[in-house]
Amino acid sequence: LFCIQLYSYTRVWIPDPEEVWKPAEIIKDYKEGDTVLHLKLEDESTLEYSIGPKDHALPFLRNPDILVGENDLTALSYLHEPAVLHNLKVRFLESNHIYTYCGIVLVAINPYEQLQIYGEEVINAYSGQNMGDMDPHIFAVAEEAYKQMARDEKNQSIIVSGESGAGKTVSAKYAMRFFATVGGSANDTSVEEKVLASSPIMEAIGNAKTTRNDNSSRFGKYIQIGFDRRYHIIGANMRTYLLEKSRVVFQAEEERNYHIFYQLCASSSLPEFKDLTLTSAEDFTYTSLGENIFIEGVNDAEDLVKTKEALTMLGVKEIHQVSIFKVIASILHLGNVGIVSERDGESCHINRDDTHLHHFCRLLGIEQEQMEHWLCRRKLVTTAETYVKNVSYAQAVNARDALAKHIYAHLFDWIVEHINKALHTSTKQHSFIGVLDIYGFETFEINSFEQFCINYANEKLQQQFNSHVFKLEQEEYMKEQIPWTLIDFYDNQPCIDLIEAKLGILDLLDEECKVPKGTDQNWAQKLYSKHSKSGHFEKPRMSNRSFIVVHFADKVEYQCDGFLEKNRDTVYEEQINILKASQVSTVYFFKTSKINVRAAKPAPKGHNREHRKTVGTQFRNSLHLLMDTLNATTPHYVRCIKPNDFKESFVFDSRRAVQQLRACGVLETIRISAAGYPSRWTYPDFFSRYRVLMTKKDMTIGDKKQVCKNLLETLIKDPDKFQFGKTKIFFRAGQVAYLEKLRADKFRFACINIQKTVRGWLQRIRYRKIRKSAITLQRYGRGYLARRYAEMLRLTRAALICQKQYRMVRVRREYLRTRRAVITIQAFARGMFIRRLYQEFLLHHKAMIIQKTIRGWLVRKKYLRARYAAIVIQCFYRRVRAKRQLKQLKIEARSAEHLKNLSVGMENKIVQLQKKMDNQYKTQNEQLVVTNTALGSEVTKLQKEVETLRSRQTAGTQVTSLQEELEKLRAELQEANAQKKQIEEEFSNEKQGLEQVRKDAQRTSSQGGDVSQKEIRLQVELDEERQRYQNLVKEYSRLEQRYENLQEDMSSTKVCFLLLSSSLGSDSNYPSINMSEMGIEKAAMDLSVFMKLQKRVRELEQERKRLQTNLEKVEELSKHKACAFRQELETENKKLKNDLNELRKAVADKASDNNSSNELQEGYNLLLNQLKAANEELDVRKEEVLMLKTQIVNSTRHLHPLIPYCGMFVFRLLEAQLQTQSRQHKDELEALHTQIELLKDNLEKKQEMLDHFSTLSPEALVEFSVQQEITRLTNENLVRPYLRYNLLYVSIFFLGGGEGGATKSRPELTRQVTVQRKEKDFEGMLEYYKDDEALLVKTLITDMKPNAVSATVPCLPAYILFMCIRHADYINDDQKVHSLLTANINAIKKVLKRNNDDFEMTSFWLANTSRLLHCLKQYSGDEAFMTQNTAKQNEHCLKNFDLAEYRQVLSDLSIQIYQQLVRVAEGIMQPMIVSAMLESESIPSLAGVKPMGYRNRSSSLDCESGGPVGYTLQALIKQLGQFYTIMADHGLDPEISQQVVRQLFYSINAVTLNNLLLRKDVCSWSTGMQLRYNISQLEEWLRGKNLHQSGAVATLEPVIQAAQLLQVKKKTSQDAEAICSLCTALSLQQIVKILNLYTPLNEFEERVTVSFIREIQNRLQDRIENNQLLVDTKYTFPVLFPYTPSALSLETVHIPASLSLDFLTRV
Secondary structure (H helix, E strand, C coil): CHHHHHCCCCEEEEEECCCEEEEEEECCCCCCCCCEEEEEECCCCEEEEECCCCCCCCCEECCCHHHCCCCEHHHCCCCCHHHHHHHHHHHHHCCCCCEEEECCEEEEECCCCCCCCCCHHHHHHHCCCCCCCCCCCHHHHHHHHHHHHHHHCCCEEEEEECCCCCCHHHHHHHHHHHHHHHCCCCCCCCHHHHHHHHHHHHHHHHEECCCCCCCEECCEEEEEEEECCCCCEEEEEEEEECCCHHHHCCCCCCCCCEHHHHHHHHCCCCHHHHHHCCCCHHHCHHHHCCCCCCCCCCCHHHHHHHHHHHHHHCCCCHHHHHHHHHHHHHHHHHHCCCEEEECCCCEEEECCCCHHHHHHHHHHCCCHHHHHHHHCEEEEECCCCEEEEECCHHHHHHHHHHHHHHHHHHHHHHHHHHHHHHHCCCCCCCEEEEEEECCCCCCCCCECHHHHHHHHHHHHHHHHHHHHHHHHHHHHHHHCCCCCCCCCCCCCHHHHHHHHCCCCHHHHHHHHHHCCCCCHHHHHHHHHHHHCCCCCEECCCCCCCEEEEECCCCEEEEECCCHHHHHHCCEEHHHHHHHHCCCCHHHHHHHHCCCCEECCCCCCCCCCHHHHCCHHHHHHHHHHHHHHHHHCCEEEEEEEECCCCCCCCCCCCHHHHHHHHHHHCHHHHHHHHHHCCCEEEEHHHHHHHHHHHCCHHHHCCCCHHHHHHHHHHHHCCCHHHEEECCCEEEECCCHHHHHHHHHHHHHHHHHHHHHHHHHHHHHHHHHHHHHHHHHHHHHHHHHHHHHHHHHHHHHHHHHHHHHHHHHHHHHHHHHHHHHHHHHHHHHHHHHHHHHHHHHHHHHHHHHHHHHHHHHHHHHHHHHHHHHHHHHHHHHHHHHHHHHHHHHHHHHHHCCHHHHHHHHHHHHHHHHHHHHHHHHHHHHHHHHHHHHHHHHHHHHHHHHHHHHHHHHHHCCCCHHHHHHHHHHHHHHHHHHHHHHHHHHHHHHHHHHHHHHHHHHHHHHHHHHHHHHHHHHHHHHHHHHHHHHHHHHHHHHHHHHHHHHHHHHHHCHHHHHHHHHHHHHHHHCCCCCCCCCCCCCCCCCCCCHHHHHHHHHHHHHHHHHHHHHHHHHHHHHHHHHHHHHHHHHHHHHHHHHHHHHHHHHHHHHHHHHHHHCCCHHHHHHHHHHHHHHHHHHHHHHHHHHHHHHHHHHHHHHHHCCHHHHHHCHHHHHHHHHHHHHHHHHHHHHHHHHHHHHHHHHHHHHHHHHHHHHHHCCCCHHHHHHHHHHHHHHHHHHHCCCCHHHHHHHHHHHHHHHHHHHCCCCCCCCCCCCCCCCCCCCCCCCCCEECCHHHHHHHHHHHHHCCCHHHHCCCCCCHHHHHHHHHHHHHHHCCCHHHHHHHHHHHHHHHHHHHHHCCCCHHHHHHHHHHHHHHHHHHHHCCCCHHHCCCCCHHHHHCCCCCCCCHHHHHHHHHHHHHHHHHHHHHHHHHHHHHHHHHHHHCCCCCCCCCCCCCCCCCCHHHCCCCCCCCCCCCHHHHHHHHHHHHHHHHHCCCCHHHHHHHHHHHHHHHHHHHHHHHHCCCCCCCHHHHHHHHHHHHHHHHHHHHCCCCCCCHHHHCHHHHHHHHHHHCCCCCHHHHHHHHHHCCCCCHHHHHHHHHHCCCCCCCCCCCCHHHHHHHHHHCCCCCCCCCCCCCCCCCCCCCCCCCCCCCCHHHCCCCHHHCCCCCEEC
């Protein structure tokens, strides 16, 4: 009944000779007993398909469309050959998916096209994922092997098989690339690079072009990649199998020899290969037999460069590389050796002048005569004598070819052995993963010994594969506690016994090889007689020299010719002896290799059996060893399929594909699965998928497992069709299709009811709309008629008015034309008379100008001639005097006494100049007061006279005033008329300007797009430049870390070096200087410091010479200018001071007379008191300067007793101090010149002040004068920094060292020797001892915990460190500043290295580092950073040092910390993103479940931990909130926090989109809805945290558009246009990938057609974009650290006692 129900109006597969299987649809119900099925084909034609026991069985059923294109073939409801073939074809052609799972097997179809699915981003996406979670991929198999090795601690193997051209080598290469990326070495040994470097070498020497493949591997290899206990690659080992040596001497048509030959020939013109004497490959026999030496798209010369680079990386020395190339070139020359036939081929010889033989012998370093002799002869040894026999021409050619094959074979073995040595490691191997790249089943028109060995190996591998698949099925059933019966599967042991058992094919072959005169014919007859009764052996009907073996894949006929010779694989002993006697190293690998040689005399039995092993025996032994290795590991299978024989991209030949599917065991896997319960569902998935079939009563039961059992017992009556396991439900083939049919019927019935109701509702709405439209049309029609009548009346009236106006305008125009003509005639006549008069006046005026100019020119010329003569005479005279003075000055300057006198004289001059300035100031003040009083008296007199004059003139000025008033009125009238005309002109100009602005605005709007694009382009370039810089910073941090590691390794060497340097210091002849006694350091003198001091002394010596020459020049200039200028300056200064004093007195008297209020008098007194206090402060500062000078002189006097005991080091230091003093004297001289210029400026300003005094009020005069006086005194209150520096240096280094020689107590802190201020305030500085620096760094950085300062000011450590830096700057101690900053930076780096995965610690130090950077900017004294400072903060600016270089270092450190913070946050979020964004159901019951195969199978999951952890969206948002809260609590700048959030959202977008592009199961409408909801929740979180302006939403734009793409309609051309305009942030490749992956969850959704995808591609083909499929998850946005000054004053910072910073003192 069930069968009949399924064959009612359903779709089936029927056989077809061309397409193998053809789809059809049953158009008439099938009834039991019918012999014919009525079918309809795809072309709408009908067919009567005969069925029955004699004709055909019932055809295979087709799967529902919802299951077509599945990732796993075992997920299909009907498992059979046509379903498998159709699913592979649909995935390959329509979706361009080359990988498909078939249970535990990965089926890989060669696309014959380079696909962008193997990049590092794809590796990262598959790393850590369970097999089946992502789309099928070779990386998924590699990750499964790597994960099982780490979890089960068992070795793994990946078996890659397939016929030539199917892509085995490429698949194996990508698997090894995955292991090299994921399991990279723990140190910098580059083992993974060496593993990858072996591929180009093996391809060059072991791959060749065949008719089926351009890069076919002509050998098998098994690579074992070793891992340590932390699962990092530590080494590798390679085993090779059955190199096709015959290809060296023979190639079929359209085939090539091994690539290395053509690579050498293509590079023969290079200088390093000139010695090989090679030419084009067409000129050599061994490379031109295939008649095609080129491969399309391959550059052999470039490939040779890659081969040489790989050899170098693997440690092959240059001399060995040259030897390898010589051997390869010698083989080519050997093939061209001309063997001349004699006596009808019975003998032969080689010409002595054969150049190729000469080159062959020269390259190998052997004797040409011997090789020429033994290539044409052989030695025969009998019991009686030994004689040499000439060989025939054919035998000589075969011997030559055999020698060439042996040379190449042993070269191949030597290279493999050297690769293994390079990949070998002394570290103990914990586990390994093997990658087997071996030939697939082969059958050709002529099959020989090589094909027999290949197919024998495939028989063994197929047997192992079948047993493993059966074992997995058995384990699955036992795990789920399901009763199972023995499944019958194909066992090919009889075929294997036929080949390898005793008296099998190989055994008989070896036996025949031992016979002295054994032949291939005799061996074939033995096979016929021995195995004729075997079911796997057949004799061809038409041949006695071949045999047929029935393999598991197909019957293969083997030609017996050549079997014995290839099995023996021998070469003449004489030729080998010649090679062994070589005098050069080109053939050193022959001397230790074991070679089968054809001896002249047979060796005794039992002697050295190792030398007599045949190729078949060796291959059988190595194959057994390989099978033992594979059986001891967990295998993973990759079956490569060749889609067509023409190497065309994405062309699928069904017949060729079926042949390979049958041969590689995929269909056998399907058959084993179909024999049991192929479809498997977990209880929750089954409940979610088929709950629509349940009743309301079933839904009330809480146990989902019981609900599923009740449903199945109701729907499927046969209990054998399903089984209930512990966690899964197992179904027979076809049952899931039946359940899908019931589910679709239920949905169809519900849809019909919904459609009925909706259509009625739509019709009612339509009727109401029609009725409303009719009423509206009537209303509008009546209104239209009324409006048309009113319009006619208006037009009639308008016509009358137009006629009237037209007639009036015509008459007026005629009158105006006549009037304009008269006015024009008058204007021209008057203009003519005026121009004539103007020309006469113009001529007279020009004549006068010419006369005036000529007369002036003559006079000036005479004057200039006389002036020039006087100047020449003066110059000559002055030059003579200057030479005399220069000579005298040079003599004086050479004496050292002159320099000392100059220094003393300069100090005296400073004091004298200061006194003169004071005197000038006083005299000028007095003069100003006198002048002011005189001017005041004159002003009062003039005012009185003016008043008397006014009283006299009042009577007589009335008439004149009236006349003046009349004239003013006339002038005002004329001005009004002029203004009227001006306004009219301005109006017209403004109107024209507005019109021009409007045109410019239109033009600007059209160019706005270009400007915006330019701005965007410039912004992108800026970001790229910033990104490159930050990448350099990142690379610098990595190299710095590497340097630290090396430095730790060299610690022992450094200790030895220090001991040696200390011993050298003790043995020196010079008196040693104990640094602890000098009070600076307690450590021994370091050699590096001494070298730096020597370098510094040399620099100071050069500086001293340069300063001496500069002093001579300055002294010479000062003699000429100083005297006269100083006298003039003194007189002007005195006059200015007198004037100022007089002015001050006058202003004070006037203010007291005019305004006697107490308030003004008190203010004035207060200002006077401040002025007096400033004067007193000035006197104090002057005294302080004198004290400093005295102390310097005294300190220098105390130095002399120490000089004899300090050695050469102290003398040089004193010499450097003298040079410093010379430099300071120069600075003083420059300061004096500057002061003179300032005094000039002051004189000019004071002159301007006197001019403005008369215009100011008395109060303003008092305030202005006092303020100017205060400013002057403040400017004079400056102490030169060099005095403080000298005093500090001398007192600490010399005085402290001399006094502290006896005791080793801590040196006292030395401050600047100054007179104490009257008011004591904190200056925001922290003072500490130099010895406490390490404790400070340890307390504030190394041992600091973020929670220790959580209740204090944010970034407190940064403020404390900066206050310490300020004090070091205040005392002008550059060494202390440098030491503290360097120690801080290094300590922060060490803390971050120790806590490289702690987000809280990284955030804490990012906040403090950026705050310290802001403090260095805020208090740098740079005006650009001081705009927002308070007055008090400006006082705290650094005084002595410019720390711009350290700001750059801190900026780079901040970038490194930011990158580490982002990396830590991304590492925490990475496991949560996919589960939260794509898998968790934020909207309940929205996602559907589809049938699945082995996805999430038990071997992919960690059963002990309960499987993968599922994260919800709320967990992800909570984690983001924690990150943001931590950054805010640590005081991180909001701008930086926004950039961190933006980067994290980019990571969410990249990981989500990459998984979406690699997972077919999540590309559905419901997932798009779920994803859009999740993104909206993230946007809501951003708005809640006020982060919507951070740009984080823009980073989610690609995944937003991907979600919309999953939801939009995808059917018509309008839909394609909408998608193209919508998906601007997605690339064309990403859009096509999503459309190909789009999967409907039920039959009511439609798949995306191929034509629709092609239309999308055509529309977007001109889009310029990146051709990368996946998003770069490692991309980091360029980070910006905007300047954010702090409003906190340093003097208010409080240090809690819990920090234990008692050794810091507030200053």
